[in-house]
Amino acid sequence: MNSQFADRMRSAHRSFIREILKVTENPEIISFAGGLPNPRFFPVESIVAATAKVMQDKIANPLQYSTTEGYAPLREYIAHRYAKRHGLKINPNEILITNGSQQGLDLIGKIFLNKGDFVALEKPSYLGAIQAFSLYEPQFHTATLRDDGIDTEQLSALLDQQPSKLFYTIPNFQNPSGITYSDAKRRATAQVFQHRNTIIVEDDPYGELRFIGQDLPPLKSYLGDNAILLGSFSKIVAPGLRLGWICAHNEIIEKLVIAKQATDLQSNTLSQRLVYQYVTDNDLDAHIATIKHHYGIQRDLMVSAIEQHFPPEVTYTRPEGGMFLWVTLPNPLSAMDLFNHAAKANVAFVPGKAFYVDGSGNNTLRLNFSNADAHIIEEGIKRLGLTIKQLLLEKTACHIAA
Amino acid sequence: MNSQFADRMRSAHRSFIREILKVTENPEIISFAGGLPNPRFFPVESIVAATAKVMQDKIANPLQYSTTEGYAPLREYIAHRYAKRHGLKINPNEILITNGSQQGLDLIGKIFLNKGDFVALEKPSYLGAIQAFSLYEPQFHTATLRDDGIDTEQLSALLDQQPSKLFYTIPNFQNPSGITYSDAKRRATAQVFQHRNTIIVEDDPYGELRFIGQDLPPLKSYLGDNAILLGSFSKIVAPGLRLGWICAHNEIIEKLVIAKQATDLQSNTLSQRLVYQYVTDNDLDAHIATIKHHYGIQRDLMVSAIEQHFPPEVTYTRPEGGMFLWVTLPNPLSAMDLFNHAAKANVAFVPGKAFYVDGSGNNTLRLNFSNADAHIIEEGIKRLGLTIKQLLLEKTACHIAA
Known part of the structure; x- marks a missing residue:
């Protein structure tokens, strides 16, 4: 059957991110992997009211x-x-x-x-x-x-x-x-x-x-x-x-x-x-202001947790908005390696490689700060920092041993 | 800017049908053109109730x-x-x-x-x-x-x-x-x-x-x-x-x-x-039974109106279900010609040519019977029959004159 597919499908694969999201369905995992908005801010009641209203249009x-x-x-x-x-x-x-x-x-x-x-x-x-x-x-x-x-x-x-x-x-x-x-x-x-x-x-x-x-x-x-x-x-x-x-x-x-x-x-x-x-x-601007207020707090929390828990060799962006923060590991470390180790500590993110078309980006990773509630961010970043430090120690040990 | 578009867009045009539907937005026109279900049978109340229910899922x-x-x-x-x-x-x-x-x-x-x-x-x-x-x-x-x-x-x-x-x-x-x-x-x-x-x-x-x-x-x-x-x-x-x-x-x-x-x-x-x-x-089967009952009546009405008002040279299908009926005009007549004349009598349909990839089908047309309520069908088919008869007469007259 395979021979029947169009040429354009040859190099097409399922989204790596969507596959990662399936792994993170385990509720014990703290996930910074998804690109999901925080559902706390979905206007549920207003959408129910809007449905009843628009349905009256005959x-x-x-x-x-x-x-x-x-x-x-x-x-x-x-x-x-x-x-x-x-x-x-x-x-x-x-x-x-x-x-x-x-x-x-x-x-x-x-x-x-x-x-x-x-x-x-x-x-x-x-x-x-x-x-x-x-x-x-x-x-x-x-x-x-x-x-x-x-x-x-x-x-x-x-x-x-x-x-x-x-x-x-x-x-x-x-x-x-x-x-x-x-x-x-x-x-x-x-x-x-x-x-x-x-x-x-x-x-x-x-x-x-x-x-x-x-x-x-x-x-x-x-x-x-x-x-x-x-x-x-x-x-x-x-x-x-x-x-x-x-x-x-x-x-x-x-x-x-x-x-x-x-x-x-x-x-x-x-x-x-x-x-x-x-x-x-509804007042969309007021609604957006609420989202921004909370995402801003979550972003600040993530940045200060990183400052506290990540080793100084790690660099990262300090976003002015949006949902993501980008981390670059010191060069011996691979984000895929980190992903596998972090999974054991029940914390997940997206290795950055998927965002490069030239095969580079091995030492980069993406963290989402919009989806996780505040108290979870601190704990997840702490675990991630520990895992990075362990990996760094191992690499240095290997380096000295070799 | 045109030169920038991909080759695949060269022969792509807006759907002829969707363009016709815009013409038929005039409420005075009886339209058999669309492929629309009859909105009388949309489960409006049930969808409002379903919205309230699914929105409770946190x-x-x-x-x-x-x-x-x-x-x-x-x-x-x-x-x-x-x-x-x-x-x-x-x-x-x-x-x-x-x-x-x-x-x-x-x-x-x-x-x-x-x-x-x-x-x-x-x-x-x-x-x-x-x-x-x-x-x-x-x-x-x-x-x-x-x-x-x-x-x-x-x-x-x-x-x-x-x-x-x-x-x-x-x-x-x-x-x-x-x-x-x-x-x-x-x-x-x-x-x-x-x-x-x-x-x-x-x-x-x-x-x-x-x-x-x-x-x-x-x-x-x-x-x-x-x-x-x-x-x-x-x-x-x-x-x-x-x-x-x-x-x-x-x-x-x-x-x-x-x-x-x-x-x-x-x-x-x-x-x-x-x-x-x-x-x-809800009972989907019961809902479908209601739709079928009414569409069946509409289909019967259209078939008997055609029998009564179309000249015998016109042939047509007698569908066992669905939403459409197909008409073939006797050969001197063009459905596009009929479309233009019928528009003046405030009745519309889709000329069949759009459904052929080889440029044929000039004397065919599609009639929808699901969207129009019963009392409108009779009147629309009567107007269409009259227009066909007029066109046939003109063609015969031209033929004799020539």
Whole structure:
């Protein structure tokens, strides 16, 4: 049967992260592995109320088929929010509703990528994007992510050497690294793409979750029609409703709508109506403020637990928002090794290798701080610190013995 | 910007049907164009009740991320229903939950089709399948659909000439034709695929909606692991919840799960929980019996209105179930011409050409009988009959004049 599968499936594997999540289903394990929002902040009561309300609509039934483009009032709301937050002028027709941002990535791959096309990535980059694009068989090339965003000299050299069809970036609180582009780096990055024919795919699922510092303008505000901006309700309302969106030039939306029709006709009618009813009847900004307050505390707790329990040779990012923090181990240590040892101490994380397309990143790992409640974070980091110290001792002992 | 799009988008267009549906938004138009279930039979109250109930689950939150494969109890329910209805032994692990059947078609295209691979279709075939597969750039070849199912001699000759990676079929109340495979034709079709390396994609969104005659076994009951069976809750519960499924051999499910992860991570958690709660707390068979009773009446009304109002030169199918009826106009007439004239009489349908990959079918059209309430059907068919008669007269007059 195997011989029947398409060539594109040859190198496609199940998500390493999703497989790890299965291991961490054991309730005794303290897991920093997932990318899950904290369910304490899901607006459960409001969604129940919204359901009762939208179901009274006998004209546009929320259980019926609806348009591929998405529920018009929801598209207007998203456009309006861009204007309010960033002064971006977006026409609601430039918004396509998708099944979470992940579908946005798939549809972008579908309409743009021929086999062999180049896609430029940050190093490290989001695994889900690597997977979505991979099925269209592009070639990836990468430029290093520094503390203030991508290395623009490297990026420029890369694009000089080989023009790229797409550049994929998460400028705010990146997954996996937690890194945010500085204002200067945003301008410098936009500069790199002046006079180039590359489409910038700006993925922004975490942008609203900033605990430290000021919101910065999206790359799209510098790049205009050459940038496609992706957003999501997963982290600010709830991920189980599977609602994200693509904001792009009309000509691109037109092709995306064709691809979306062929792919699954339309996004969930009920979810779209529920989210719209929720943002209409509730104060989304106040809700986001609550999430940020708690995630901020969880982030602070994790950073100070790391300061206390990790050996000084370990470096790590101090994210200004989002859900992830990125750890680099001193060089003899492998994160996969650490993962196996940490599992015995009932603590889990994601080894960083999965976020690199060039096989590097062996000594890196991703820690999620949004999902675990505060009291668990301290204990998990303590266990992880102990395991790192033990491994370091062993390596040093081996080194001396050898 | 155009030059940037992938080659696969060159011949991709917006669905003709979805464009027609926009025209028919005018409330004065009697539309037989859509493929919409009648919203009178959506279980609105039960879904509101189910929402309140599933939202009480604090352990597996219905607003959280969940597994790519789908909600386990729902997969078990589907497997159990196959056993009950057809004696098919399906392991719940052989079920993948999708965003409606349409996503099933896209994922099947994704894991199987290389550019240039052959896909065998019924002639006519479902437009959504043609669109989904088209984006993987296969070559289509077709065998004629007779009153009792596909022409197996033609199909056999086709496959002898050129082996096909996939054969796509809707054996029950086909969209667009309303045709159902007879028992003998099911066996003969299965026979065609003995000792061939073709995967049969058996799409069955309407199978539960039979008003006349007895349920017949799916092709999968003859073909086993070589058949992939697609199902949907769209026509028996509600389409806005976007829930369908793929039932296939483990090895195929494994690849589909990889493709689904890359495509949109997972199907809607809330929808899956709602539908499971709905089928647990309600009698789905009784609900389907109600739908069938009313659709049966609507179908009878449409058939007798056609008998009364259409000229005898027009032929049409008499579906045993489903939602569609297929009309063939006498040869000088074009359905696109009729569409334009009928629009002036405020009645709409889908010209059949869209369902053919070879440019034929100009004199065919599809009528939907599930969406319109009974009293509207009579009036719409009367207007359509008048328009056909007028066109026939004009053509004859021209013929005589010429």
